[in-house]
Amino acid sequence: MHDGKDGNGKASAPERLHRGRNFGAPVLWLLGLIPLLARMLHAKVNPARSFQCCYCAFIAVSLCWNHFEGHRSFYRWFSSSKIEPSQKRGLGHAGERIYGLLPAPWLSPLQHDAACAALCFSLLGSCFCWAPRLCLGVAFLAWFFYYSQIFCATKAGGHGSTLIPGTLLMMALSPAIEDTYTWKDSVEDWWALDFIKLQVAATYCGSGLCKIAGSLYFRQFWGNGTTLQAYTFDAMWSRPGGEFTWQLQAIAVQCPRALVLAATLSLLFEVCFPLALKSQELGAAFACAALAFHTGVYFLQGFDFLSQWCPVILLFALPGASWQMTWASLQEGAASLGLDLGLSLAFLYTACSMFVSLTMVDVWYGEMPxxxxxxxxxxxxxxxxxxxxxxxxxxxxxxxxxxxxxxxxxxxxxxxxxxxxxxxxxxxxxxxxxxxxxxxxxxxxxxxxxxxxxxxxxxxxxxxxxxxxxxxxxxxxxxxxxxxxxxxxxxxxxxxxxxxxxx
Structure with missing residues (x-):
């Protein structure tokens, strides 16, 4: 570490190298997610509607924060920069076609602002009793218009926002989304929420399983601490945060035994996440574990999952969860193919999402470059x-x-x-x-x-x-x-x- 001495060997004032934020907006999102989780656990209204309102309001506020914090100015520079990546529009870090099929539109900066406004107002509009299904449909479409333009930006091109369109689509198809006060336990009213949970559980489990597969292929346990150590060391260069955050990263890199525990627990958390579908108690426990997990990821690696990914985790804390209910929802979806358009679409979307999640390849090959x-x-x-x-x-x-x-x-x-x-x-x-x-x-x-x-x-x-x-x-x-x-x-x-x- 910098020794804090001048050229004559005398002590000098330490130079502040890392001028970024130590905590940043994600910690504010965490403080917002915990009260929402507590509210949903004690809600006396239709839990599907309660989740939908909490989720959409949270995403709308987060969207506005990120847009005015940096995405708006970024797109104004990016669209006129003439750098190689700016010559395309799409999703993911590579700017791929929407669902691999549809080309993304090209928007001017003003049109991009309009897409942000449409997405934000439709999300907030869905929280009111007037036409929530229509608002959710508009938000689903606006998401692609907005994020396809800034695929190169932080908090836009990675995994952080990928759960949003699927969640909006499932809620728009839910039969219970327009009923605010009636509690219903039938499969017909809950299948959309079960499908959302299946997608999330498959994503976590798929990530864990590919780490295990990598461990077997390379004959080196992913959770041995060195992989997480390498990830954290990389982040010290590219995403150091403020001085306090950098100090945490430095301590973590020099404590590989602590990283063994952290990596092993993370791996168990991901592989076992489908257990969250079994009951409300397990769902609430995994929801809290997910918040802790992603908070740690933010501090050690600088990736923000709290502002856009984690709100969907609150769904697992809703009452009524069980293996039987989830299995019944799957059977209902399979039996309805070709008969019920909404249920058929939700079932096929969920099946495709689960398949993609379970075939992911983790970016780890034993030795880091x-x-x-x-x-x-x-x-x-x-x-x-x-x-x-x-x-x-x-x-x-x-x-x-x-x-x-x-x-x-x-x-x-x-x-x-x-x-x-x-x-x-x-x-x-x-x-x-x-x-x-x-x-x-x-x-x-x-x-x-x-x-x-x-x-x-x-x-x-x-x-x-x-x-x-x-x-x-x-x-x-x-x-x-x-x-x-x-x-x-x-x-x-x-x-x-x-x-x-x-x-």
Missing amino acids: RWWSMTGVPEQREAGFMDPLIYSPANAKHYLPEEDLPKFPYKILQFGYLSQVPKELQKFVRPECLQHEGPMLLFANFPVPKELKDALEKMVHLSLRSSPKDAWDSKKLREMVDLQRLCRLHFERAEHRLSKKTD
């Missing part, structure tokens, strides 16, 4: 910026040409050594980067000072000299954390004068 990224954005964890790790001149799938880097309004630096990437990951790296000769591969949109370049090269050499057993060596871990902080110090001191040619 030596590749890191830093940006000059203190609010990198917040809405409105591109993911600094995914889009890169070295990435074959999410290619960002080197000549596009100067088009960004802030500093970007990506570096590492990719000539020893595991063969399972080589398809994600451009061939010229795999064949690069030299001590380090470096991309930047500013003149890199010698002291920064020397520190980065030392970081690469240190990682190349390390062996798997060094992940448990406290001395070497401290050396890596200290060197990472030194690199960040030199990066912050570097002037942001865009260069015509990068290293």
